[in-house]
Amino acid sequence: MSWATQDPESFRQSLRSWLDTHCPQAMRDGLNTEATICWGGKNWEFTSKHQKLWMQNAAEVGLTTPRWPAAYGGAGLSREQDKIYLEELARINARMPLLSFGIWMLGPALLAFGSEAQKQKYLPQIIRGEQRWCQGYSEPGAGSDLANVQTKAEDMGDHYLINGQKIWTSYADKADWIFALVRTDRDAPKHKGISFILIDMESEGVSTRPIQLISGASAFCETFFDNVKVPKENVVGEVNKGWDIAKYLLTHEREMISGNNQGLTSGRPLGAVLAQTAGEERLSDASLRAAAMECEIDALSVGLTLERYKDQAEAGAGVGDASAMLKYMGTELNKQRYELMMSAGGSEAIDTDGAHGDLAMDWLRSKANSIEGGTSEVMLGIISRRILGLPG
Numbered sequence: 001m002s003w004a005t006q007d008p009e010s011f012r013q014s015l016r017s018w019l020d021t022h023c024p025q026a027m028r029d030g031l032n033t034e035a036t037i038c039w040g041g042k043n044w045e046f047t048s049k050h051q052k053l054w055m056q057n058a059a060e061v062g063l064t065t066p067r068w069p070a071a072y073g074g075a076g077l078s079r080e081q082d083k084i085y086l087e088e089l090a091r092i093n094a095r096m097p098l099l100s101f102g103i104w105m106l107g108p109a110l111l112a113f114g115s116e117a118q119k120q121k122y123l124p125q126i127i128r129g130e131q132r133w134c135q136g137y138s139e140p141g142a143g144s145d146l147a148n149v150q151t152k153a154e155d156m157g158d159h160y161l162i163n164g165q166k167i168w169t170s171y172a173d174k175a176d177w178i179f180a181l182v183r184t185d186r187d188a189p190k191h192k193g194i195s196f197i198l199i200d201m202e203s204e205g206v207s208t209r210p211i212q213l214i215s216g217a218s219a220f221c222e223t224f225f226d227n228v229k230v231p232k233e234n235v236v237g238e239v240n241k242g243w244d245i246a247k248y249l250l251t252h253e254r255e256m257i258s259g260n261n262q263g264l265t266s267g268r269p270l271g272a273v274l275a276q277t278a279g280e281e282r283l284s285d286a287s288l289r290a291a292a293m294e295c296e297i298d299a300l301s302v303g304l305t306l307e308r309y310k311d312q313a314e315a316g317a318g319v320g321d322a323s324a325m326l327k328y329m330g331t332e333l334n335k336q337r338y339e340l341m342m343s344a345g346g347s348e349a350i351d352t353d354g355a356h357g358d359l360a361m362d363w364l365r366s367k368a369n370s371i372e373g374g375t376s377e378v379m380l381g382i383i384s385r386r387i388l389g390l391p392g
């Protein structure tokens with residue numbers, strides 16, 4: 001199928017007919033929540049045959065990674081076609097066929113910095129949902145101060161020997177591979193001795209330990225590296241220049257997290273949830289309606305700003321420092337929207353087994369958005385220094 005060459009209107013029509021036959025009805029419930037995401041990977045257990053079929057159908061034509069080049073199995077769509085793709089998914093209320101750290105973070109970094117061999121090896125497996133990645137950035141002393149990573153990679157001639165610990169590694173216990181920041185030169189200035197490396201989670205010496213949260217469940221893990229041998233070819237880009245890749249990847253992560261306000265990724269359109277949770281009497285309350293309007297207008301503004309920056313980033317450099325602004329606005333707004341949904345639902349909304357399903361859990365999860373990928377305070381710091389040019 002050669003969508004990439006089609007004009008927007010023909011593309012929309014042929015995409016519509018493709019979706020008609022290839023997107024199962026059961027995947028048209030608009031849910032893209034923590035519980036319904038298809039993450040893929042070697043050990044992935046599909047929640048239904050429909051979820052599997054939807055992922056495979058989309059992967060076959062590259063629609064799990066619409067903008068990635070066809071040479072690696074992506075759909076090679078233009079920016080405009082990608083927007084149409086998202087609009088058409090929203091029109092039929094479809095779930096995203098596959099979401100993953102490979103798609104959001106590693107893929108863009110490999111496309112920009114990886115060798116041809118690395119692209120050929122990893123990208124097709126990410127596109128087909130066969131390889132699940134986790135992110136080994138944070139350490140006990142390196143969260144907001146990320147460049148403080150201490151996990152050590154010693155040059156042993158034909159390989160690196162890795163020792164150290166990562167923390168908050170989401171889904172490390174389920175991932176096949178990890179992309180990690182490691183210190184390859186302890187004597188260099190903080191930002192200059194870091195490398196970006198790819199590690200098979202099945203390598204001897206890699207272990208993970210889930211971190212239990214107060215809810216009893218958690219995606220978080222601690223990840224340990226104990227004399228792990230990693231081939232030298234697994235370093236992405238130049239040795240000791242991993243900080244540039246780390247920052248580039250973060251701009252994609254932050255842009256992705258900022259998109260949570262758009263309904264499509266949060267899976268909870270504000271108006272529909274309020275109509276369901278608030279009941280008719282509360283819905284006629286002028287202050288509730290005004291707050292909902294304000295949130296929706298802000299969401300539209302954030303969405304349009306995101307689109308504007310993506311258009312500007314077409315040249316290939318990503319959205320850069322503006323990703324800090326998008327992340328700050330998107331995640332703070334998303335928290336406000338969930339606060340509104342919860343307050344409209346009253347005490348019933350807190351009941352996780354009640355009529356409102358996972359709403360309470362999604363509300364709690366929205367709070368983590370403004371921590372992961374860099375906290376709101378740190379985003380404000382970046383905005384003030386690098387965008388507004390205020391003194392550090």
Ligand SMILES: Cc1cc2nc3c(=O)[nH]c(=O)nc-3n(C[C@H](O)[C@H](O)[C@H](O)COP(=O)(O)OP(=O)(O)OC[C@H]3O[C@@H](n4cnc5c(N)ncnc54)[C@H](O)[C@@H]3O)c2cc1C
Pocket residue numbers: 134135136137138139142143144145167168169170171368369371372373374375376377378381
């Ligand atoms: C849901 C979730 C998933 C995550 N998944 C991953 C993952 O998969 N892989 C991974 O590597 N990491 C992951 N993280 C970790 C995340 O990246 C860190 O939590 C985050 O970068 C903040 O670092 P920290 O927790 O060490 O907080 P700290 O850096 O200790 O910050 C504590 C507080 O101090 C404030 N602060 C710190 N420095 C400054 C400053 N310069 N100016 C103003 N305020 C400051 C912070 O804003 C915060 O309020 C995840 C976190 C969450 C919440």
